[in-house]
Amino acid sequence: MSAKLGEILVRENLLSAQQLRDALDYQREHGGRLGFNLVKLGLVSDDMITAVLSRQYGVPSVNLELFDIDDSVIRLIPHEVAQKYSVLPLSRVGATLTLAMVDPTNVFAMDDIKFMTG
CATH class of the missing domain: 1.10.40 (Ribonucleotide Reductase Protein R1; domain 1)
Incomplete structure (x- = not known):
């Protein structure tokens, strides 16, 4: 542990x-x-x-000021969901969506977002 x-x-x-x-x-x-x-x-x-x-x-930290996030990526997650889980979509490459998360151990958030975004 x-x-x-x-x-x-x-x-x-x-x-x-x-x-x-x-x-x-x-x-x-x-x-x-x-x-x-x-x-x-x-x-x-x-x-x-x-x-x-x-x-x-074992997850990297990011400085969000350095990211230029495309509007189409931001729209992948509804505002209410992003707020509920304190997440921000950063990029999408193919089927991989990269998120900034306040709590990277929140499996419920990851499962819900994975279900929503495919």
């Missing part, structure tokens, strides 16, 4: 064990995802979380 986000941040000296405990206490009280709460509390940056999660899940 892969290590949890907090454990990785502590192991890589990006966060102290005490900061992790504080963030977990905050999470228990206020809810939300740990990565979001760590950024909200000012303990780490968005870029740090993105880099760690990218390595953890």
Whole structure:
């Protein structure tokens, strides 16, 4: 089983064990995802979380500002679905649709989108 986000941040000296405990206490009280709460509390940056999660899940991170996305690709996924799953279609080559996803572990999103787009 892969290590949890907090454990990785502590192991890589990006966060102290005490900061992790504080963030977990905050999470228990206020809810939300740990990565979001760590950024909200000012303990780490968005870029740090993105880099760690990218390595953890073996998926590349992308800078959306560098993409010129064709309108026909954007229309492949209805706005409501893209919003629901926090996804953005980036390109389509043949039968392969490349997505930017906030949560690349969301199998339900991938299954729904695969069903919708063929």
